[in-house]
Amino acid sequence: MTAGNTRYDRPRNQILLPGLRSRRGKSPGATPTAPSTYYGRPMIKAPHWKWYIPSYFFIAGIAAGAAFFGALARFFGGPRHRITVRHARYLALALSLICPALLILDLGRPERFFNMFRVVKVRSPLSLGTWILTAFGVTSGLLAARQMAEDGFLLRRRSFLSRLALLLPDRLLTLIQGALGLGLGGYTGVLLAATAVPLWAAAGILLGPLFLAAAITSGAAALILLGLLSGHQSRAARGDLEIVATVGAVAQLGLAAAHEALVPERIGRPLRHGVWGRVFRYGVLGGGLLAPIGLRLLAWRSDARMKRVFSALSAILTLFGTLAERFAFVEAGKVSARDPLAYQELTAGEPGETRPTPAEQGRRASGAQPYRPGVSARDTVENPQSPSIND
Amino acid sequence: MAKGFFTDTTLCIGCKACEVACKQWNQLPAEDFSLSGMSYDNTTDLGATTWRHVAFIEQFDKGSGQFMGLEGMNGGAGSAAIAERVAADGADDGFLGESRWLMMSNVCKHCTNSGCLECCPTGAIIRNEFGDVYVQPDICNGCGYCQIACPFGVIELNSTDGRAWKCTLCYDRQKDGLTPACAKACPTQSIQFGEVSELQERARERVGALHARGVTDAYLYGVDERGSVGALNAFFLLVDKPEVYNLPEQPHVPQAQVLPSYLVTAATGALLGAATLLTLLLRRRTS
Numbered sequence: 001m002t003a004g005n006t007r008y009d010r011p012r013n014q015i016l017l018p019g020l021r022s023r024r025g026k027s028p029g030a031t032p033t034a035p036s037t038y039y040g041r042p043m044i045k046a047p048h049w050k051w052y053i054p055s056y057f058f059i060a061g062i063a064a065g066a067a068f069f070g071a072l073a074r075f076f077g078g079p080r081h082r083i084t085v086r087h088a089r090y091l092a093l094a095l096s097l098i099c100p101a102l103l104i105l106d107l108g109r110p111e112r113f114f115n116m117f118r119v120v121k122v123r124s125p126l127s128l129g130t131w132i133l134t135a136f137g138v139t140s141g142l143l144a145a146r147q148m149a150e151d152g153f154l155l156r157r158r159s160f161l162s163r164l165a166l167l168l169p170d171r172l173l174t175l176i177q178g179a180l181g182l183g184l185g186g187y188t189g190v191l192l193a194a195t196a197v198p199l200w201a202a203a204g205i206l207l208g209p210l211f212l213a214a215a216i217t218s219g220a221a222a223l224i225l226l227g228l229l230s231g232h233q234s235r236a237a238r239g240d241l242e243i244v245a246t247v248g249a250v251a252q253l254g255l256a257a258a259h260e261a262l263v264p265e266r267i268g269r270p271l272r273h274g275v276w277g278r279v280f281r282y283g284v285l286g287g288g289l290l291a292p293i294g295l296r297l298l299a300w301r302s303d304a305r306m307k308r309v310f311s312a313l314s315a316i317l318t319l320f321g322t323l324a325e326r327f328a329f330v331e332a333g334k335v336s337a338r339d340p341l342a343y344q345e346l347t348a349g350e351p352g353e354t355r356p357t358p359a360e361q362g363r364r365a366s367g368a369q370p371y372r373p374g375v376s377a378r379d380t381v382e383n384p385q386s387p388s389i390n391d
Numbered sequence: 392m393a394k395g396f397f398t399d400t401t402l403c404i405g406c407k408a409c410e411v412a413c414k415q416w417n418q419l420p421a422e423d424f425s426l427s428g429m430s431y432d433n434t435t436d437l438g439a440t441t442w443r444h445v446a447f448i449e450q451f452d453k454g455s456g457q458f459m460g461l462e463g464m465n466g467g468a469g470s471a472a473i474a475e476r477v478a479a480d481g482a483d484d485g486f487l488g489e490s491r492w493l494m495m496s497n498v499c500k501h502c503t504n505s506g507c508l509e510c511c512p513t514g515a516i517i518r519n520e521f522g523d524v525y526v527q528p529d530i531c532n533g534c535g536y537c538q539i540a541c542p543f544g545v546i547e548l549n550s551t552d553g554r555a556w557k558c559t560l561c562y563d564r565q566k567d568g569l570t571p572a573c574a575k576a577c578p579t580q581s582i583q584f585g586e587v588s589e590l591q592e593r594a595r596e597r598v599g600a601l602h603a604r605g606v607t608d609a610y611l612y613g614v615d616e617r618g619s620v621g622a623l624n625a626f627f628l629l630v631d632k633p634e635v636y637n638l639p640e641q642p643h644v645p646q647a648q649v650l651p652s653y654l655v656t657a658a659t660g661a662l663l664g665a666a667t668l669l670t671l672l673l674r675r676r677t678s
Binding site for chain 2: 073125191
């Protein structure tokens with residue numbers, strides 16, 4: 001029935017590799033015409049997501065980025081990152097407690113959230129993401145418990161619970177948490193890409209990397225802030241985090257540039273014009289990515305006090321920028337879903353590419369009856385054989 | 392062995408018996424009573440409580456493919472443009488001779504490769520024993536992901552009860568060996584129900600007959616599909632471009648993105664991880 005197709009093909013306007021995007025296919029049909037829509041009605045449904053979901057992307061991203069850095073710092077950071085690792089573990093636990101709440105609140109039937117655990121579907125990012133988040137939450141809880149036992153924080157030293165917590169394998173759990181952090185930071189982008197929403201689908205494989213880079217950047221920024229607030233973080237440790245945040249910001253700028261260059265005009269419009277276009281340009285690219293990088297350059301030659309101020313400022317800006325980025329992508333996606341011309345561009349095809357052209361179908365039609373005046377089509381060919389029609 | 396619909400739009404007279412029969416049998420509430428200004432179409436969309444929708448397309452100018460719509464109503468900009476074109480082209484190409492009124496009863500396509508079914512994280516959406524895509528209302532928790540995974544904009548969350556709904560292809564009636572309500576009610580057999588392979592054969596013959604009579608624009612949408620969505624269990628005979636009926640020219644299964652996206656994301660993670668590692672190791676040595 002589906003000869004010649006693969007389950008893995010993608011729209012011509014989705015990004016597979018830079019440069020592979022073909023031009024807008026001409027309107028299929030007899031004559032080249034102005035694009036027609038059905039009274040301008042949307043062709044697909046827009047996401048119903050309330051503010052919970054972009055907020056979840058933001059918070060899960062921070063947790064993921066913190067866990068990711070914490071894991072690497074635990075193994076390779078040496079003693080100066082002991083405090084960073086501790087912060088990362090507590091932060092990951094605190095945020096991974098908020099995440100499920102946000103997701104459950106967004107459900108149409110919140111009391112049925114546990115139905116998510118009926119199945120594991122690798123091809124559904126929402127299903128896989130649920131499992132990643134669950135595993136991440138459990139791991140974060142265990143690691144934080146162990147950390148509490150070590151720190152004597154909330155758990156009394158040498159108490160039964162404390163001894164139990166110290167039995168947990170620190171290295172193994174850290175490794176798992178770091179890996180799950182990568183999954184948690186990245187799957188949200190894949191989740192958006194695997195939809196029919198033009199803006200997200202057209203951004204294709206760029207969204208996963210972009211969301212992951214944003215997660216790592218915001219996680220590092222959160223750890224910088226926590227370090228400054230606690231006052232125990234060494235300058236060298238903060239410097240490491242600054243470099244990671246900068247690398248992440250540069251990566252995001254690169255991915256945003258690729259997005260700008262590769263997503264067709266009509267599809268990318270909600271992210272380039274209007275409210276969300278301004279939020280994206282000034283809030284995300286300017287305030288959230290370029291400004292922190294600039295502040296860090298400024299801090300290069302200033303004294304220790306100013307360095308702290310610049311660090312705090314750039315971290316705060318990064319966090320706000322990331323929040324704006326999550327909202328801009330989700331909300332601009334909603335706008336693009338309501339635009340029938342954007343969806344037409346995403347689903348454009350050459351005549352005869354998706355299905356045989358009318359002429360081909362006419363030629364192929366077997367048993368076509370010659371035209372006989374006065375005899376209706378139903379008399380000649382309709383002649384229903386299936387008893388189900390007239391039963 | 393799948394059961395499905397063949398909707399022959401050339402036989403549709405726009406009576407909306409299918410809409411009414413669907414609402415009655417499935418006990419779906421009425422939408423608010425408002426006039427859309429879109430020809431006779433005041434339903435406007437498929438949705439959570441509208442599982443059959445008759446589209447009305449008024450075409451007054453074959454040359455431009457433009458239909459009249461709101462703009463063309465008495466004295467609007469559209470009618471002026473059409474009048475100019477008629478004057479310029481002469482009587483032979485006049486819109487009166489070329490005008491037509493297309494009607495199409497839209498429904499869930501019950502795709503071979505179904506976006507909603509593949510994305511559903513609760514397993515509420517299944518393919519039932521009749522080969523159709525069915526949402527189990529006792530399982531759905533209203534996450535709404537299916538709503539944006541459908542390439543046709545069919546399935547939708549009901550804001551009142553918080554669950555996703557769409558055409559069930561009258562699962563309950565089929566279980567009792569009955570024809571789905573819309574097909575049963577259709578007075579012109581524009582909607583035909585039956586074994587998909589049988590319907591496809593019948594539809595191909597119909598296309599041949601229409602071509603023989605000079606309707607050379609007639610074609611089947613959803614039968615010999617080469618796209619990732621595959622054949623549609625509910626397919627259509629159309630006489631104009633798909634987007635005229637608000638259907639995508641080349642629908643895609645969104646899940647085609649999943650594997651490449653994960654791979655590239657993992658590669659990005661590896662790169663950023665390497666950068667972080669390098670930072671930690673190099674600066675540890677220098678400090």
